Amino acid sequence: xxxxxxxxxxxxxxxxxxxxxxxxxxxxxxxxxxxxxxxxxxxxxxxxxxxxxxxxxxxxxxxxxxxxxxxxxxxxxxxxxxxxxxxxxxxxxxxxxxxxxxxxxxxxxxxxxxxxxxxxxxxxxxxxxxxxxxxxxxxxxxxxxxxxxxxxxxxxxxxxxxxxxxxxxxxxxxxxxxxxxxxxxxxxxxxxxxxxxxxxxxxxxxxxxxxxxxxxxxxxxxxxxxxxxxxxxxxxxxxxxxxxxxxxxxxxxxxxxxxxxxxxxxxxxxxxxxxxxxxxxxxxxxxxxxxxxxxxxxxxxxxxxxx
Amino acid sequence: xxxxxxxxxxxxxxxxxxxxxxxxxxxxxxxxxxxxxxxxxxxxxxxxxxxxxxxxxxxxxxxxxxxxxxxxxxxxxxxxxxxxxxxxxxxxxxxxxxxxxxxxxxxxxxxxxxxxxxxxxxxxxxxxxxxxxxxxxxxxxxxxxxxxxxxxxxxxxxxxxxxxxxxxxxxxxxxxxxxxxxxxxxxxxxxxxxxxxxxxxxxxxxxxxxxxxxxxxxxxxxxxxxxxxxxxxxxxxxxxxxxxxxxxxxxxxxxxxxxxxxxxxxxxxxxxxxxxxxxxxxxxxxxxxxxxxxxxxxxxxxxxxxxxxxxxxxxxxxxxxxxxxxxxxxxxxxxxxxxxxxxxxxxxxxxxxxxxxxxxxxxxxxxxxxxxxxxxxxxxxxxxxxxxxxxxxxxxxxxxxxxxxxxxxxxxxxxxxxxxxxxxxxxxxxxxxx
Numbered sequence: 001x002x003x004x005x006x007x008x009x010x011x012x013x014x015x016x017x018x019x020x021x022x023x024x025x026x027x028x029x030x031x032x033x034x035x036x037x038x039x040x041x042x043x044x045x046x047x048x049x050x051x052x053x054x055x056x057x058x059x060x061x062x063x064x065x066x067x068x069x070x071x072x073x074x075x076x077x078x079x080x081x082x083x084x085x086x087x088x089x090x091x092x093x094x095x096x097x098x099x100x101x102x103x104x105x106x107x108x109x110x111x112x113x114x115x116x117x118x119x120x121x122x123x124x125x126x127x128x129x130x131x132x133x134x135x136x137x138x139x140x141x142x143x144x145x146x147x148x149x150x151x152x153x154x155x156x157x158x159x160x161x162x163x164x165x166x167x168x169x170x171x172x173x174x175x176x177x178x179x180x181x182x183x184x185x186x187x188x189x190x191x192x193x194x195x196x197x198x199x200x201x202x203x204x205x206x207x208x209x210x211x212x213x214x215x216x217x218x219x220x221x222x223x224x225x226x227x228x229x230x231x232x233x234x235x236x237x238x239x240x241x242x243x244x245x246x247x248x249x250x251x252x253x254x255x256x257x258x259x260x261x262x263x264x265x266x267x268x269x270x271x272x273x274x275x276x277x278x279x280x281x282x283x284x285x286x287x288x289x290x291x292x293x294x295x296x297x298x299x300x301x302x303x304x305x306x307x
Numbered sequence: 308x309x310x311x312x313x314x315x316x317x318x319x320x321x322x323x324x325x326x327x328x329x330x331x332x333x334x335x336x337x338x339x340x341x342x343x344x345x346x347x348x349x350x351x352x353x354x355x356x357x358x359x360x361x362x363x364x365x366x367x368x369x370x371x372x373x374x375x376x377x378x379x380x381x382x383x384x385x386x387x388x389x390x391x392x393x394x395x396x397x398x399x400x401x402x403x404x405x406x407x408x409x410x411x412x413x414x415x416x417x418x419x420x421x422x423x424x425x426x427x428x429x430x431x432x433x434x435x436x437x438x439x440x441x442x443x444x445x446x447x448x449x450x451x452x453x454x455x456x457x458x459x460x461x462x463x464x465x466x467x468x469x470x471x472x473x474x475x476x477x478x479x480x481x482x483x484x485x486x487x488x489x490x491x492x493x494x495x496x497x498x499x500x501x502x503x504x505x506x507x508x509x510x511x512x513x514x515x516x517x518x519x520x521x522x523x524x525x526x527x528x529x530x531x532x533x534x535x536x537x538x539x540x541x542x543x544x545x546x547x548x549x550x551x552x553x554x555x556x557x558x559x560x561x562x563x564x565x566x567x568x569x570x571x572x573x574x575x576x577x578x579x580x581x582x583x584x585x586x587x588x589x590x591x592x593x594x595x596x597x598x599x600x601x602x603x604x605x606x607x608x609x610x611x612x613x614x615x616x617x618x619x620x621x622x623x624x625x626x627x628x629x630x631x632x633x634x635x636x637x638x639x640x641x642x643x644x645x646x647x648x649x650x651x652x653x654x655x656x657x658x659x660x661x662x663x664x665x666x667x668x669x670x671x672x673x674x675x676x677x678x679x680x681x682x683x684x685x686x687x688x689x690x691x692x693x694x695x696x697x698x699x700x701x702x703x704x705x706x707x708x709x710x711x712x713x714x715x716x717x718x719x720x721x722x723x724x725x726x727x728x729x730x731x732x733x734x735x736x737x738x739x740x741x
Contacts (some may be wrong), residue, residue, distance in 0.1 A: 017562040019493040022500055056609040059648050083488025084605070105492035109499045128351055 004029045005120040010039045010053040036060035051121035055082035066097030075126045077119045085228040102235045127276040148172045150194035190264040207238040209294040211279035218260045236280045317433040323351035331380035347418040353427040359388035362417045393420035471697040482605040483618035486712035490565035497562045507546035564624040575601040589622035610642040618656040633702040642671025667724040673717040
């Protein structure tokens with residue numbers, strides 16, 4: 001058996017598969033599949049470290065494939081590779097498929113290689129046989145989480161507040177980014193609910209900073225904006241957990257919060273290395289600088305978390 | 308209130324006659340210049356209530372009789388008055404007053420009408436001629452307003468059609484741009500790969516050339532030769548030419564194929580727009596169908612299997628870019644109607660008079676009340692903000708402009724079928740000459 005990390009590419013265009021296979025066969029054990037159903041079957045038969053799928057395929061979309069793959073093999077890192085900027089597909093792939101990256105066609109060969117290297121590193125850290133943490137043993141532990149809200153919207157507040165009261169979580173509210181930084185430097189925070197705008201400021205740099213400083217922190221973005229490019233960056237650079245459109249749909253929001261709490265509790269029980277997240281450094285230069293400076297301000301937070 | 312003042316403007320103050328005034332006195336009164344404009348004079352009681360109108364014709368009837376004045380001149384005027392005159396309240400609107408007056412007026416017009424206040428007290432007289440003039444100017448005013456409204460409406464309709472066109476054009480361009488990304492993806496990657504793989508090959512030829520030089524040179528030491536051999540073997544292993552050859556061939560073939568795909572899409576886009584050729588050329592409708600399919604592929608490929616049954620078609624005169632627009636619209640609607648993965652069947656055929664296109668989907672179908680309104684402008688089943696509701700009405704208009712017909716049949720749960728009939732040129736000429 002090969003010791004190389006195993007990657008499966010799924011695309012209905014054989015030429016894409018051939019091209020990727022030639023590119024990566026030296027560093028990885030490459031599997032290719034043009035039919036999503038067969039891909040799922042193979043995934044059941046043999047463990048795969050990274051699954052990369054096209055979005056638009058006959059009979060099954062990439063988002064759907066990744067969502068099903070998540071059930072079958074939760075430890076496989078999932079990546080969407082698509083030529084279409086389609087917001088619904090991206091939201092679906094994130095919220096249901098829990099994707100690690102959203103990549104676009106045509107891809108840059110170096111960037112793709114770098115992303116796969118990162119993904120393989122994380123995947124190889126996972127225990128070979130996944131033993132899902134028993135939820136029963138979790139409930140024995142304290143399930144009380146600190147939830148930070150970065151949204152001045154009354155509706156979001158009401159929903160998050162109700163959720164926290166019901167689950168016994170502590171809700172922390174801030175009016176602006178400065179207050180958020182203060183809280184993050186003085187309290188442990190497990191869950192973040194944030195709009196993309198807070199008191200006129202862009203919250204994306206903070207989300208991206210937190211993804212680097214604290215991979216275990218889960219962020220749920222609620223926003224009235226629908227910009228596929230922005231979402232793509234939030235997935236890749238902020239590793240957000242959910243992206244929910246405003247006006248908020250209550251059922252979806254509560255489901256997202258519930259899933260985040262569950263994930264946060266599971267991660268709390270596991271070592272840092274088991275956390276399957278790694279944010280990409282922002283590609284945009286001014287944003288990278290902003291993230292760098294915020295990262296510095298969050299120094300104390302990091303120290304405490306690693307302690 | 309403008310309507311009240313409209314009647315007030317018609318009001319003419321006329322001193323009313325007392326009921327006991329004699330016919331002869333009334334006749335004298337009527338002859339005075341200030342009453343010249345009136346056909347009749349009002350009789351009002353002491354409480355101010357109008358009792359009736361006495362008309363010039365009624366007086367003439369008496370005076371034209373022999374001894375009429377002598378016989379009846381002293382009788383009170385109430386004897387010959389019309390006791391049911393037209394009485395209109397000043398509060399009545401101009402239109403309502405006109406309706407009342409024209410409804411009760413008798414020919415020839417012999418009287419004016421009495422204007423009263425809301426309590427029914429006499430205020431003055433109005434003449435029918437003034438009323439007609441007022442109505443005429445009112446109608447002229449309305450016409451101006453209506454003409455402006457019509458103009459505005461036409462302008463905003465043209466704007467809407469334009470924005471619908473831009474929206475579908477934008478959708479189409481975005482779709483094709485995305486469609487290009489797949490071949491671009493592997494072509495770009497392949498070129499990069501071939502460059503890398505090629506570099507290893509060049510290193511190999513380089514190492515082998517050096518080895519050949521060493522062997523050809525009599526001064527070469529054993530050691531140098533061994534080095535050159537080792538380097539050549541190493542380069543050979545790195546390049547692995549026996550494996551590479553098949554890979555390179557495949558990558559080249561794929562790259563060529565991808566470039567052809569890209570070229571096909573670009574040509575398709577150009578054919579689809581056909582801006583260089585507007586109207587009335589000899590067009591094979593099957594080409595339009597293929598062109599629309601190519602452009603719509605990004606929307607259709609993950610939604611439906613498309614089966615084509617294209618018959619031999621005669622060339623017909625049409626605006627191909629417009630027919631393409633109709634076909635693209637119908638295709639996009641068809642795949643939108645499909646939940647999950649379905650089927651679209653496109654057929655074309657011709658008879659002696661016309662060319663036919665049928666487009667049938669296995670989508671969710673429509674209820675009869677939706678089908679009935681489907682070609683209406685602004686009718687849409689999509690949520691607000693998604694779709695102008697103009698797509699099919701524009702299709703209808705385009706087909707109509709071509710002298711053709713578009714029909715729809717639909718059944719909920721089974722799908723929808725559109726049928727287009729476009730007349731053949733000779734048939735159209737016959738129609739014209741008939």
